[in-house]
Amino acid sequence: MILTGPKIHEEVLNGNITIDPFDPVQLNPNSYDFRLGSKLKVYKNLELDTKNENETETIELTESGIILYPNKLYLGHTVERIGSEKYVPIIRGKSSTGRLGLFVHITADLIDIGYIGRFTLMLHAVQPLRVLPGMRIGQVTFWKVFGDIKLYEGKYQGSMEPAASQVYKDFKLKD
């Protein structure tokens, strides 16, 4: 079951959902709009490797924003710290974003229960597109769970800025 907007509001007030800062204006009938933060990260190399750390560089957005180009991946972040120890968040773009051909996440819309931090956004534009810091770019929904809860303790916990992939650590575990 998915939470309605008023229920999200109630659970923020009860402390069962973290959305910080929280503004009721950003509530939808069954989701909450998050905003694009002011920092982006891009990979320095064109060709990436899952087994090795891929170096990034940081782009600080000014008021005029940035034009995103196809065939390039941009990691962004939400302004808000978001998460829950009671519900599972699922993120997606707003339909206003999708109508512009912008992906806000790639393949992984599901957030682990217990993760609390700024979400890393995987920005990918189908056609060139300007985005602005602070714009309402996506939405988060909250879902009830079935079963005993074991909270997330993973490597991205508490992120405050775009977090590049740490999948290379998996390979080190095995070696």
Add this chain to the structure above:
Amino acid sequence: MILTGTKITEEVLNGSICLDPFEVSLVNPNSYNYRLGEELIEITYDVDDMKALPTQNKLTIPDDGYVLQPNKLYLGVTYETIGSTKYVPSLIGRSSLGRLGLFLQITADLGHIGTCHKWTLELTVVQPLRVYPRMRIGQVSFWVTEGLELLNGHEYKKEVNSYAKYSEPTHSQMEKLLG
């Protein structure tokens, strides 16, 4: 409702969820990590004839990896057999791979109740990316249904347009839906 990792483990042990091979270390708080099978198909469909067999370049991902190129579609397969007779599976990639611009499925994350096989993955990348066989690449979650009893053994019409009998990367059979 979505199953927690604890519940997924319980239901694997009860036989209501099929994850084979199953490793406790691959259980997440609300999903299970699947691995990338070795078989990969570089695929091109015939734009003029939807009923024609696509051109398929079949390859085995070597141990030192294979670089996926943008603007191309690859069909891969999960290393694990995945399914459930009781819950609806939803299969996506891990955020660690999304952070590298890798799609594991295209638009259809939803599985059918009652199927149990190795799932075909639809891989495409934003930037060139090297992937390796058997790496932990995606995640599958399981969802509680309403009306399960109404299925009454008709979980999935296995004889009609079924991908469930395949455990290798399998191209689209859209032609069967064209009538």
